[in-house]
Amino acid sequence: MGLKPKKTLIVFIFIFTAFFSSFAYAEGQRIFEKDEAEYINRIYKDLPTASLKTDTRSLESVTYVSSLEQLESMLYDAMTDRKASFEAVYTGGTSDMLNDMEAVFENVTASDDYLKFSYTFISYGYSGYPGNYRIYYNMTYLTSKEQEDYVDSRVDGILSEIVLPGMSSFEKELAIHDYIVKNVEYDTSYKEHSAYAALAYGKTVCQGYSLLAYKMLEEAGVQARIVEGDESMNHAWNMVNIDGNWYHSDLTWDDPLPDVKNRTMYTYFNLSDERMSGDHFWDKATYPDCTSEKYSYMNEVTYPVTMDGRLYYSSSIDDRLYSMLLDGSVRQLICPDRSLFLCGYGDWIYFSNYSRGGYIYRTSTDGSSTEIINNVHSTYLSIDGNELTFLNEGTDQTEVIYLEPLAPQSIELNKDSLRITKGGSSSVGFGMYPAGASGDIIWTSSDTGVAQVDSSGNITALSGGICILRATVEGTEISDECTVIVEDPAESSEAEIIDYKREIDPGKKWAVEFSGALSKEISIADLVQVTQRGLDSGACAVFGEEDNKIEVIPPAEGYIKGKSYRLCISKDVSSSDGISLEKPVVLYFVVD
Known part of the structure; x- marks a missing residue:
């Protein structure tokens, strides 16, 4: 498959288009000024985009801005919320209001690549007197706030499925690259340019690929950029920072055109400046150097399959089946035949053998055994559960081969811990191993008064506290767990929540140290309490051996495993000098 023609790839390039309506006149000792300007995205220069003018003299409510820094922050918030306009009275200093407004706008977009590639048009202007300018910005965007909320929600959900605990930055990038390339196709109508279109419609152009990759990488904790091609190349792609080194990554050109289902390429994955500059052109002075x-x-x-820490793939050089570690070491030839459309299942790699009629074969992951599965030309292989689906090229029909179900050996949740606000919800994804293993999952919460979980792993936060979420393969003892912390904003405003702890000792004795000696006149047993769902746990607080310490003795029978406990120190606890706490101090803990 060839690469997409470069002439069809599009990028936002911003050009200054007009200054107009600039004038000033004297009124006594004051000079009335007015000026306006606009930027238009060059991709929309032929569209009937009308300038949206604001009459700043008739503002019903006035926002006052006293510095350019404050203006920058407020404009950023307005654009992030996809506001169509921002209006204010500027009372701060300036030597050139219009130029300063332009600089503010440029700083806002320079600070956020996602925002820079999401707006389509902006006009701005001011009128009034020095120290009392009425200013406005009018903006149009690729997407609405509701659509961006959809993007945020979908990205969170996708990352919860494909990014697992302990993944390196490289592994996260690889998972995100593969997801986008496999689930998005290039929009040959050139109508869709956004990350929203990529997720909602499954198609977009280069900006949408780059925006979605940027959003997912940043949310996964991997630093990224969006690169804008120069005047000779209307195109956009990404840069990514892996372990302190920057690399180019062009997901658009790694996605074949026409779209080939389940095919992933890495021709433009993590390239240096030298290699990327062979057919990509950009202003190198405005982006980090990529030298690694x-x-x-x-x-x-191509056609990568990751199993047990190894990468199995068809080489774009000779189409043969190889494996290697994710760092590129210990490379091994698994099958000398031309192997395409790879899928992993158990200890086998399934593929279309183009050296033998395009029939489906399977090869053991160590390369010691190869077997034929069918005798028809088969393409577009994919495995879901124990169903091997393929296209029969002879009949042009999709067919299914049912593989022997695999017993799960382990399950891994994609989060070790999770924080949710009371009344909110979240979810946890999981992976079952080996690849292709299946089984029903039983979800449980150790304390349903804190958080409940349904049969799909969706969590509802009910009250402040800490509990343990556990996923168990039905009929087995195979399980994994995640610590769930529920934060209650109302409680946090009234008390200092110092921590949420997970302990293993039901007989845990808590030691509390204060900055000064405690008053012996206070009743520690009444002012330091441990409760479970508002009920006394049976724990008891006593003065410690030192005059600034107390000890919390556990109940005689110990704390109940899995239940959320609340240790609260009343604000009435006072020092020997009569100084009390400003507010109650709370520690939540659970014993596992």
């Missing part, structure tokens, strides 16, 4: 060639081994990988 660490991941060049990935550029020949």
Whole structure:
């Protein structure tokens, strides 16, 4: 499959289009001024985009801005919320109001690549007197606030499924790259440009690929940029920072055109400036240097399958089946035949054998055994559960081969811990191993008064506290767990929540140390209490051996495993000098 023609790839390039209506006149000793300007995204220069003018003299409510820094912050918030306009009275200093407004806008977009590639048009202007300018910005965008909320929600959900605990930055990038390339196709009508279109419609152009990759990488904790091609190249792609080194990554050009289902390429994955500049052109002065060639081994990988820490792939050089570790080491030839459309299941790699009629074969992951599965030309292989689906090229029909179900050996949740606000909800994804293993999952919460979980792993936060979420493969003892912390904003405003702890000792004795000696006149047993769902747990607080310490003795029978406990120190606890706490101090804990 060839790469997409470069002439069809589009990018936002912003050009200054007009100054107009600039004038000033004297009124006594004061000079009345007015000026306006606009930027238009060059991709929309031929569209009937009307300038949205604001009459700033008739504002019903007035926002006052006293500095350019404050203006920058407020404009950023307005654009992030996809506001169509922002209006204010500027009372701060300036030597050139219009130029300062332009600089503020440029600072806002320079600070956030996602925002820079999401707006389509902006006009701005001011009128009035120095120290009392009425200013406005009018903006149009690719998407609405509701659509961006959809993007945020979908990105959170996708990342919860594909990013697992302990993944390195490289592994996160790889998972995000593969998800986008496999689930998004290039929009040959050139109508869709956003991350929203990529997720909602499954198609977009280069801006949408780059915006979605940027959003997912940043949310996964991987620093990223969106690169804008220069005047000779209307195109956009990403840069990504892996372990302190920057790399180019062009997901658009790694996605074949026409779209090939389940095919992933890495031709433009983690390239250096030198290699990228062969057919990509950009202003190098405005972006970080990319000098590392660490991941060049990935550029020949197609149809990747990751299993047990190894990467199995068809080489774009000779189409043969290889495996290697994720760092590119310990490379091994698994099958000498031309192997396409790879899928992993158990200890086998299934593929279409183009050296033998395109029939489906399978090869053991160590390369010691190869077997034929069918005798028809088969393409577009995919495995879901124990169903191997493929396209029969002879009949042009999709067919299914049912593989022997695999017993799960382990399950891994994609989060070790999770914080939710009371009344909110979240979810936890999981992976079952080996690849292709299946089984029903039983979800449980150790304290349903804190958080409840349904049969799909969706969590509802009910009250402040801490509990343990557990996923167990039905009929087995195979399980994994996640610590769930529920924060109650109302309680946090009235008390100092110092921590949420997970302990293993039901007989845990808590030691509390204060900054000064405690008054012996206070009743520690009444002022320091441990409760469970508002009921006394049976724990008892006593003065410690030192005059600034107390000890909390556990109940005689110990704390109940899995239940959320609340240790509260009343604000009436006072020092020997009569100084009390400003507010109650609370520690939540659970014993596992």
